[in-house]
Amino acid sequence: MALIDVFDSLPSTQTEALSRLRAGDRGPRWVRAQRQTAGQGRMGRQWDGPSGNLMASWYGVLPVEMRRVTQLSFVAALAVTDAIRPVLSAPDPLKIKWPNDVLYEGRKLCGILAQSETLETGLGVVIGIGINIAKAPQGLSYGTAALNDLTAQPQTVEVVLDALDAALTRRLDDWLTHGFEATAAQWWDQAYGRDQLCLIEQHSQARTGTILGLDDYGALRVRDPDGTIHVIASGSVSYPEA
Numbered sequence: 001m002a003l004i005d006v007f008d009s010l011p012s013t014q015t016e017a018l019s020r021l022r023a024g025d026r027g028p029r030w031v032r033a034q035r036q037t038a039g040q041g042r043m044g045r046q047w048d049g050p051s052g053n054l055m056a057s058w059y060g061v062l063p064v065e066m067r068r069v070t071q072l073s074f075v076a077a078l079a080v081t082d083a084i085r086p087v088l089s090a091p092d093p094l095k096i097k098w099p100n101d102v103l104y105e106g107r108k109l110c111g112i113l114a115q116s117e118t119l120e121t122g123l124g125v126v127i128g129i130g131i132n133i134a135k136a137p138q139g140l141s142y143g144t145a146a147l148n149d150l151t152a153q154p155q156t157v158e159v160v161l162d163a164l165d166a167a168l169t170r171r172l173d174d175w176l177t178h179g180f181e182a183t184a185a186q187w188w189d190q191a192y193g194r195d196q197l198c199l200i201e202q203h204s205q206a207r208t209g210t211i212l213g214l215d216d217y218g219a220l221r222v223r224d225p226d227g228t229i230h231v232i233a234s235g236s237v238s239y240p241e242a
Contacts, residue, residue, distance in 0.1 A: 017059035021124035027060030052134030082167035095192035107143035202235035
């Protein structure tokens, strides 16, 4: 289990965790903010995290190659579903959307951002996780959900983070010991949009297709309407008919 440092407010737990790694702190440890004013998201997006929701970053030094860091979003997503599925009144609609979101009935409940940096002591890794617990953000271009609207009993940030810490410890140990194959298979079991036509947008280009699963490093395998299989390492995936 990792220690947890709690701050009243931070611009970004991700930035704080990276700073600690650069200063020689090997972790593993969590940085949690009760409020976050400049949270980091995928593709450089920023967001404001209100109190009552979980905003935290796990950091540590891991004995892995840099190219495996792309697998960590899937390890973390499985840890999130492990932690919150038991408290949901109806767990079946909980799904994981490539590459880094946990959804409930197609609405975003959690976002994940994994980053790494090569240090003198090894590969420093930060896994930022934001879970809507008390409040679902409004005014966004996509639907959102809050955990406490989906449970019989209200959950606190502290209880959710304790469960997440235990789940992430187990998932990381399994990934480090056994590799990515089992993680990818378990991600596929919970994958959002398996039976739907998806729209993939990359570098101002778009294509449609059906997702087939992950490659060895977490890129998305997609079959287009002509039967050609593409490997998508980055980009935006949406489901227009969802």
